[in-house]
Amino acid sequence: MADGNDEERAALIEFPASNPNAVTISRIVKRLRAMILTLIPIEVEQHSLTDATSRIITPAVINTFGKAAGDFQEALPFCLLRARRTFWEQAQMSPADYDEHMARATACEVLARKLVHVVSPERLNHVMSKRFRYKTWDDEESAAVSALELAIDQHCTIFLSSNEAQHVVQSLWDGEWIQNNIDDFNIEYIPYNPPHNRTVWQALNPDRMSVPRYQNWMRIFFWFFFLFVYSQTVQQPLDRLDPKHHFDIWEVLLYVQAFAYTMEETIKTYKNVRYYTWKSAFNFWLGVSFATDGLLIGAFVYRIAGIASPSHEIKLLTIVESFKYIGTMEICVSRMLQESSIFFALLALLAVGFIQAMFALDVADGASDQTGWDIINLLLQALLGSPDFTMSVAGASTFGLILFYMWNVITSIILLNILISLFSSAYADVTDHAEAEYLTFFAHKTVDMIRAPDNFVYPAPFNLIETCLIIPWEPFLSRDFYTKINRVIMTVLFFIPLSIVAIHESHLNTKKNSLIRSIFNRLEEPDGDIDEARDPPCDEPHGNISTISFEELVASFPNISQSSEESILAQIGHLKDRLDYLVMRLDLDSKEKEKGNK
Known part of the structure; x- marks a missing residue:
């Protein structure tokens, strides 16, 4: 075969x-x-x-x-x-x-x-x-x-x-x-x-800012800088809440970067929706990004930066997701939250019924002792494991107490166990195929960085310079002159990172520099001569390695490229050929005997 x-x-x-x-x-x-x-x-x-x-x-x-x-x-x-x-x-x-x-x-x-x-x-x-x-x-x-x-x-x-x-x-x-x-x-x-033997200055190319790996490192650097700015902002004296208080340098940096990140996500999403499909534009972590940016914009409006603190550490996961461990855990979290939609749907339906029933019990005597928010807070505390049986709406009547008991049993025992089983199933699905899931996630991250058409990549917060000072001139300039202006501005803005990239690509790249490869790459390069590796020569005067040829050695190996059914069918086909040959010989012998007898 x-x-x-x-x-x-x-x-x-x-x-x-x-x-x-x-x-x-x-x-x-x-x-x-x-x-x-x-x-x-x-x-x-x-x-x-x-x-x-x-x-x-x-x-x-x-x-x-x-x-x-x-x-x-x-x-x-x-x-x-x-x-x-x-x-x-x-x-x-x-x-x-x-x-x-x-x-x-x-x-x-x-x-x-x-x-x-x-x-x-x-x-x-x-x-x-x-x-x-x-x-x-x-x-x-x-x-x-x-x-x-x-x-x-x-x-x-x-x-x-x-x-x-x-x-x-x-x-x-x-x-x-x-x-x-x-x-x-x-x-x-x-x-x-590029040319193989090029200098650092020849390798200084602003177009390399569009490479996903370099974009990723720029995002990581500026997001850690953003977290540092945010920490300095929230540590300022409380007189910044005074309406007459002027913005300090940390607040200015915070809101400028927040606006830049919001604009970057919005423009990229708009391009993906307009030129491709909305299914490729929206995902779970994009929602996290927009929620974080919305909190920062709200903080800017109300000058209460503290309300945005919980979400920055969550969004930081999307910045360092290129590391395999963090990326895999991010996939698990995303899948678990997607699977939990059944839990929250059931919880919402039950909550509406219990809120209406308990509110009706509270106003049955003609007076409302608790507001709707008090009842919601009571049910949420019970859901989180801290029920308050002393609250009047829960303990004022026997039926109210029974309702509260039912809420605790249904949410704490039934629904939470459903949520745990959904989380376990989602986690097992991801970890059982962790390599394939991460490779798919990595492919999405890479292509997402270059999919939206953008000839000149200005990572946030520098995208504000492009949007406010460069793009407005595009209709009035020739294509070549507009390209030249962008390349000059990008070279000036990103001179330090572009210099690092140029040094890496011209001298430190292990794939192109043999000295660096010998220092950092400890793996032995595979031998290119396969025939010599299979039947190697021997310099010993009294011996030989290939006394038995490679083909003879591997002749007894099973052919694992075939399924068991194919192997059986191949053997049956071979046996059938042998039987056909045997039958043909028997027929010929019988005919020759008949001729001899005649």
């Missing part, structure tokens, strides 16, 4: 460039859906699709899907991910067939990963960055989106945890590939190949 990897790689090697329109993409998606429905007509277990030796998604199946798009093979990964989205939507609308549709969605994602695996390295950046449009349900063209961006929008952990996807993401993160914005909101990932 042929090697599975060879058969798989024979499916797609070149991925020729193509530019299909939205109608063509939609037709390819429909064709792929029909093929998936034929491949998986019944419900199957998801692990039978994701297994490396799957008996469903075999090399022959991958080869077949590789030919499904005809002359538009470059669009295949995108179309498969789009088909995955349609099956996922069907699963949400049809609970009875949920598992069946989710299995088909998983099959689409696995096939997209397998097909990307066979892309030649020279075409990988084009396949992952090429943006396509498709027809929506109302016959309108969708926003332009690439295979990588579509996978991120759908949280495709299987696809995004592949070596090929992570190679693209890591290259974008490190700045080895850069995003080139083309007309009509199209993009292309192109390699960044």
Whole structure:
């Protein structure tokens, strides 16, 4: 039997460039859906699709899907991910067939990963960055989106945890590939190949501020500076609350930075909604950012900076989330809070009923002893484990006491245990697939930094300079002169960080400097000569290493690229061939005997 990897790689090697329109993409998606429905007509277990030796998604199946798009093979990964989205939507609308549709969605994602695996390295950046449009349900063209961006929008952990996807993401993160914005909101990932032997001054390039890794370090630095400014602000004397008190330097820095961060998040969200889709723009931590910024704006209006303190440490998590441990814990927190929506929905329904009942008991005697806020506070204290049975609304009557007992039992025993089980389930789901979840999260963070079109990146709080002093001149200046002005201003503003980046890229980069690599990279480089490693020569006069060849040594190894079913079928096929040969020989012998007897 042929090697599975060879058969798989024979499916797609070149991925020729193509530019299909939205109608063509939609037709390819429909064709792929029909093929998936034929491949998986019944419900199957998801692990039978994701297994490396799957008996469903075999090399022959991958080869077949590789030919499904005809002359538009470059669009295949995108179309498969789009088909995955349609099956996922069907699963949400049809609970009875949920598992069946989710299995088909998983099959689409696995096939997209397998097909990307066979892309030649020279075409990988084009396949992952090429943006396509498709027809929506109302016959309108969708926003332009690439295979990588579509996978991120759908949280495709299987696809995004592949070596090929992570190679693209890591290259974008490190700045080895850069995003080139083309007309009509199209993009292309192109390699960044500066001269090898360049000086620090030649490496001083303001465009490198758009590299996600450098943006991340700038954000971390300025957020720690922001926390320092905030600490100084809240430690000032209380006379700052006097309306006649003038702003001091710390308050000015605090509110300027807060306004810059608010503007940065707002502009990025606006661009994502306008040019792409709202689903890629909004997430849980964006809500945290806007809530924090809203508190700071409120602090500015009321000059009460202390009300914003609890949320800054929470938002700091989104700044240092590129570290793997913090990023994984952030995913856990986000997933747990999303799962807790059931708990809060049930709690809200129960709270409304109990508040109305207890308020009715309080006014039954014709006088209202407690306000609505007192009743809400009573129920919240009981929920948090500190019930007050002495309050009149709870202990004034037997029925009021029974109601309060019921509230404590339902919330403290039933609902809180539901919340704990939801948290445990969400935590287990993340930790069981921690690597894939973090890689997906890292891909989202990287692409989110460069997705919104921005040719000149001014990290907050310097984005205020761009917005207030530079952008207003854009309509009146030529494109070349406007670009030159931006490059000069960015070089002046970011001279120190750009100098550090230039020194790192020209002299300290372990991937390009052999001396630095020998100091910091302790891993031995793999031997490139595979044939010599398999059958190494020997200088000993009285011995030889390769007395038995490598091929003979590994001949007894099992072929783990095949599933157990495939191995059994291969053995049965081999036995069938032997039996057919034996039967043929017996027939020939019998015919020869008959001729001899005659």
